[in-house]
Amino acid sequence: MTTTTAAPVVAHTRAELEAAREGLASRDVAVVMTMGALHEGHxxxxxxxxxxxAHVVVTIFLNPLQFGPKEDLSRYPRTFEDDMAICTAAGVDVVFAPTPDVVYPDGDPGVRVSAGPLGEVLEGASRPGHFDGVLTVVGKLLHLTAARSAYFGQKDAQQLLLIRRMVRDLDFPVEVVSVPTVREEDGLAMSSRNTYLTETDREVALCLSRALRAGAEAAVFGPSAVRRAAREVLVEEPLALVDYLVLVHPDTLADVPEWYRGQALLAVAARIGTTRLIDNTPLVVGPGGGALEVFSDVPHAPGGGAR
Known part of the structure; x- marks a missing residue:
């Protein structure tokens, strides 16, 4: 006997979303926020x-606030029918797919959420204002979906950290849940931007995950060993134009000193052909150290561990 999964209710307006939420049997709702072009990671x-x-709402919204003037908003893949097939197969209850005028009814918002200093480093240094746009739309979508929990991938580690900080600092009644990075069989982190890669680019891009694995394998020997092992992999691939390779504290994004022992984030960004990719791995530095899937919920000491 073959069973079929019902297609999600699709809401395009605020009123349609509210009606769809009212139609759910329970208030126990989680949200997964996307910009479309869904893949196995989503x-x-x-x-x-x-x-x-009990219920899952997926948002599909290409947020203009988080794209800079020279970034790829216009060419970002739009695959709504395929996205709906993935949502149906995964058992989504509601898909909220608004246009910008629905999310920002007065046009460019005069008030935005500021990411603060944590939004000005790493990705923020390369993409000024990006995280202000991210946090503004995430905050709006948390209010509109009235979700109890929101699920985000570890691949976007800095974004995840900033969303957690926003939820904590501004008292959003939402649990933020991180899910391990999903990778292709060859190790490449899944991303909607992977569709931009040529066959040659794809081979070059594998140096990012190889560098992270090498760094994690050296974690037992301390921060310098992690950085050195990862850097050695990257320098062997001249077609990868590295923006940054860092080993930082998971709460402050500050470089960890040589004496540091504890959880850390090894992160890399590089331009492969015309495409900028990011990747990272959480890890434990020091005796018994190595890669983690996601960071533990145990608070990290501000000073970054013991000497």
Whole structure:
């Protein structure tokens, strides 16, 4: 006997979203926020949310606030029919797919959420204002969906950190859940931007995950060993134009000193052909150290561990 999964309710306006939310049997709702072009990484987020909650809402919204004037908003892939197929297979209840005038009814918002100093380093240094746009739309979508939990991938580590800080600092009644980075069989982190890569670019891009693995394998020997091992992989690939390779504290994004022992984030960004890719791995530095899937919920000491 073949079973079929019902297609999600699709809401395009605020009123349609509210009606769809009212039609759910429970208030136990999780949200997965996307910009479309869904892939297995998004499906993993949806399935993780589905395991813990009665209902799942997926948002599909290409947020103009987080794209700079020279970035790829116009060419960002738009695959709504394929996105709906993934949502249906994963058991999504509601898809909220608004246009910019629905999310920003008065046009460019005069008031935005500021990411502060944490939004000005790493990705923020390369993309000024990017995280202000991210946090503004995430905050709006948390209010509009009235979700109890929101699921985000570890791949966007800085974004995840900033969303956690916003939720904590501004008292959003939402649990933020991180899900491990989903990778292709060859190790490449899944990303909607992977569709831009040529066959040659794709081979070059594998140096990012190789560098992270090398760094994690050296974690037992301390921060310098991590950085050195990862850097050695990257310098062997001249077609990868590295923006940054850092080993930083997971709460402050400050470089960890040589004496540091504890959880840290090894992150890399590089331009491969015409495409800028990011990747990272959480890890433990010091005796018994190595890669983690996601950071533990144990608070990290501001000073970064013991000497």
């Amino acid at each position: 499906a993993r987020l949806i399935r993780a949310a589905r395991q813990r909650h």
